[in-house]
Structure formats: structure tokens, C-alpha cells
Amino acid sequence: MKRAMLMLLPLAALYASEAEAGTTGDVRGKIVDDQGNPVAEVTVAITGAGIAGENEVTTNDEGYFKIFGVPPGEQYLKVFAPGFAPLLIDITVR
Numbered sequence: 001m002k003r004a005m006l007m008l009l010p011l012a013a014l015y016a017s018e019a020e021a022g023t024t025g026d027v028r029g030k031i032v033d034d035q036g037n038p039v040a041e042v043t044v045a046i047t048g049a050g051i052a053g054e055n056e057v058t059t060n061d062e063g064y065f066k067i068f069g070v071p072p073g074e075q076y077l078k079v080f081a082p083g084f085a086p087l088l089i090d091i092t093v094r
Contacts, residue, residue: 025093028066031059031079038063039081048075 031042042059050071059065072093079087 024069024071026066026068027070027075027077027091027093028064031063031065031081033084039084042079042081042084045078045080046070046075047078049073051075054078 027046029044031039031044033039038059038061040059040061040063042063042065043056044059044065044067045054045056046067047054050073055067055070057065057067070093075091075093077087077089077091079089
């Protein structure tokens with residue numbers, strides 16, 4: 001089985017938006033392989049402060065994902081795809 005590395009492109013950004021009940025952020029980015037090719041159907045989950053359980057999304061055909069309504073603070077992105085080593089990234093949502 002091929003074991004390659006997934007990467008979250010540095011252009012991935014954290015965007016904050018105002019919500020009626022308070023402030024939340026949206027986390028979005030692009031997942032690529034070690035050759036720079038986008039990877040579709042990758043599971044991206046976020047856990048951390050203020051998040052009940054895990055909020056999961058799947059990348060689209062171009063490798064992009066977006067997670068809405070993330071509370072501010074330290075959070076963790078977990079990236080999983082068959083044939084790739086898992087990736088864990090510490091992020092701060094402001």
C-alpha cells in the first residue's frame with residue numbers, strides 16, 4: 001500500500017465571522033499530496049475547546065474543505081485518507 005503524506009497548504013486560512021450568539025470562525029483549506037496534487041474525499045475533522053464531539057467534512061474534487069461555526073480558541077484538525085499517513089494540526093481560531 002502506498003504511504004504518502006498529506007499536507008494542508010499554507011494558504012489555508014482561518015476566518016472569523018460574527019454570529020448572533022457570539023463570535024465563531026470558519027476554517028478552510030486545501031489538502032494536497034507530497035507532489036502538490038489535490039486530494040479528494042479526505043476526511044477533515046476538528047476538535048477542541050467548545051466543540052462537542054468532532055465536526056467532520058470531506059474535501060471536494062479540488063481538495064478544498066470548509067468547516068463553519070468553529071468557536072474561538074485552540075483547536076485541532078485531524079486529516080485522514082486511505083493510503084496516506086494521518087495529519088494532526090494545532091490551530092487557533094480568533
